[in-house]
Amino acid sequence: DTGVSQNPRHKITKRGQNVTFRCDPISEHNRLYWYRQTLGQGPEFLTYFQNEAQLEKSRLLSDRFSAERPKGSFSTLEIQRTEQGDSAMYLCASSFGVRTGELFFGEGSRLTVL
Amino acid sequence: QKEVEQDPGPLSVPEGAIVSLNCTYSNSAFQYFMWYRQYSRKGPELLMYTYSSGNKEDGRFTAQVDKSSKYISLFIRDSQPSDSATYLCAMSARSNYQLIWGAGTKLIIKP
Numbered sequence: 264d265t266g267v268s269q270n271p272r273h274k275i276t277k278r279g280q281n282v283t284f285r286c287d288p289i290s291e292h293n294r295l296y297w298y299r300q301t302l303g304q305g306p307e308f309l310t311y312f313q314n315e316a317q318l319e320k321s322r323l324l325s326d327r328f329s330a331e332r333p334k335g336s337f338s339t340l341e342i343q344r345t346e347q348g349d350s351a352m353y354l355c356a357s358s359f360g361v362r363t364g365e366l367f368f369g370e371g372s373r374l375t376v377l
Numbered sequence: 378q379k380e381v382e383q384d385p386g387p388l389s390v391p392e393g394a395i396v397s398l399n400c401t402y403s404n405s406a407f408q409y410f411m412w413y414r415q416y417s418r419k420g421p422e423l424l425m426y427t428y429s430s431g432n433k434e435d436g437r438f439t440a441q442v443d444k445s446s447k448y449i450s451l452f453i454r455d456s457q458p459s460d461s462a463t464y465l466c467a468m469s470a471r472s473n474y475q476l477i478w479g480a481g482t483k484l485i486i487k488p
Contacts, residue, residue: 364410
């Protein structure tokens with residue numbers, strides 16, 4: 264049983280560049296979440312998919328952020344025109360069933376914007 | 378004021394001690410309470426999941442919810458150096474609602 268896989272694990276980019284992260288959830292999980300976490304803080308919700316449908320997106324999320332889950336399997340999170348404030352750990356989680364809080368997280372993709 | 382408050386620590390205790398980690402919250406609608414453990418540079422891992430008030434035990438871990446005081450606790454018995462991590466509480470009002478997270482408490486178990 265493979266867990267949630269995220270790539271790349273670490274991305275260093277210059278301000279203004281675009282970056283894309285990929286998440287492969289646990290295969291039988293129909294729900295997929297993206298969170299952002301900065302040092303000393305809990306995860307901050309970004310967006311949520313059930314199968315291929317994006318059901319919720321944080322109101323705090325800039326329009327530079329976009330996420331897709333084209334076939335209800337893997338998902339991508341793209342950040343356009345990156346800013347230094349985007350530097351963070353981007354976490355993907357998946358779940359199955361009604362227990363909303365039972366999330367399985369990947370190891371995260373760390374973004375450093377110079 | 379944040380909806381969920383958690384002391385950031387660090388909390389440093391000797392190996393074998395009983396550890397108590399706590400969160401307070403302000404929203405009386407919260408019914409689902411979780412504790413996650415996060416090792417450095419890793420994703421969070423679910424430890425305990427409880428619904429409403431009461432206690433739940435799993436091995437060396439006990440989760441306690443006191444809804445009247447809006448206070449939840451995680452107890453770790455016979456603490457081990459491998460328990461050194463950041464412990465995050467999370468909660469939600471209803472199933473399928475988004476989680477509200479605490480900022481995490483860093484725990485250090487000294488050998």
